[in-house]
Amino acid sequence: MTEGLLPQLLQGFAQGRGMSLQPPEQVPGGIRYALARADGGIAAIFHVMPGTSDTGLLALLNGETDMAISLREASEAERRADLAASPDDPALIRRVRVIGLDALVPVVSPQNPLSALSLTQLADVFSGQIVNWRDLGGPDAPISLHLLRADFGLAQFFEDRMFAGQSDFVSSPAIIRHDSASALATAVVRDAYAIGITTQSARGGARSLPLAGSCGFSQSADANSVRAEDYPLTAPVLLYLAPRRLPQLVRDFLDWTETAAAERIVARAGFVNQTLTRTPVSLQGRRLANAVAAAGGEVSLTDLQRLVARLDGSERLSATFRFADGSVDLDAQSRAAVARLAAAIEQGVFDGQRLTFVGFSDGExxxxxxxxxxxxxxxxxxxxxxxxxxxxxxxxxxxxxxxxGEAMPMACDDSDWGRAVNRRVEVWVDRAAP
Incomplete structure (x- = not known):
């Protein structure tokens, strides 16, 4: 992460300010990036220390760094430690920016014939309950498992999401751990019987698998599904900030990360940006098909007719709002979406239009x-x-x-993750009545 996205963002920020980013310099403990003014003077120096989400957040809590990049949200213990250290400052949950979006994906070799996996199957594979491809509809061969190191944020994010609430969960002892996403992808590509978990942005030559549900729904980690958090393993790239007032140039950089120029860099770096996009009803056929397939019981034909009538002429905005596990609070990506949507409204992007906030639920x-x-x-x-x-x-x-309510499910209701995906608030845009 520090070797890819962050330097590119610093480069873009520098160019927009008439400055230049000097070549990186290896220093004890990390890499030094200097922003130079046109006259050659140094405007700012960024010391970037590669590490894990654990080490970055620990350094932030100890006052040893101004910012920490994390690929997981701060834990309850980390939030409590921050509150104890800085009781009069904004809470850690309020000192975070989302600078890009990624997604955890199961990856296999291009030679592997498997077309999709369910979250349940994925959990069974990495807990060692399924050990042969035959049990997944593949060849009679043992499954080789690959994950990043256990102290990496991505590995923690995966295990937290997949095995939340399972206090007796034990990962398979056969898992091969890697020090980098590129090493993991290379190992998977070379082994037709391997499966790994990595990010969509770092999958390299490996092939990512869609996530399927037992009820027939499936979801790929494409840009639209990641922006809307419809893909269940969406992973925002989080930038946590120290409670102290940061230098003006750093604050300017943070503001710049929310501009269109920064969003273009995020996309070029292989991540998904947070640009607000619209999807017309004509391109939402699968969603409507899901609604029809799920009808029956407590979802009536009248409910579906009202849904279709309301959708007609509207566009779905990519900003979608979901909630932290077991909470009424918005998750980090959704909090960022609130700020971006509010800024767009202030800038007049939706003048003369109507924004309808539409709630959906799971079927429980x-x-x-x-x-x-x-x-x-x-x-x-x-x-x-x-x-x-x-x-x-x-x-x-x-x-x-x-x-x-439950009239338009995005995933199966037979798992915690499916229900979490279905509990959402969408924004539909159409012309305001005169």
């Missing part, structure tokens, strides 16, 4: 209760966006809320 419990819950979530997200867009002219954009 009575449909009427789920409908009420999804409506309340939509109302709470709209309120958060309105508060963030304090400089917006309220007469230039129309706002509305709606909810459809």
């Amino acid at each position: 419990g009575p449909a009427a209760v789920n409908l009420r819950l999804s409506l309340r979530r939509a109302e709470s997200v709209l309120e958060a966006v309105r508060l963030a867009a304090e400089a917006a002219d309220p007469d230039r954009v129309a706002f509305a809320v709606d909810a459809f």
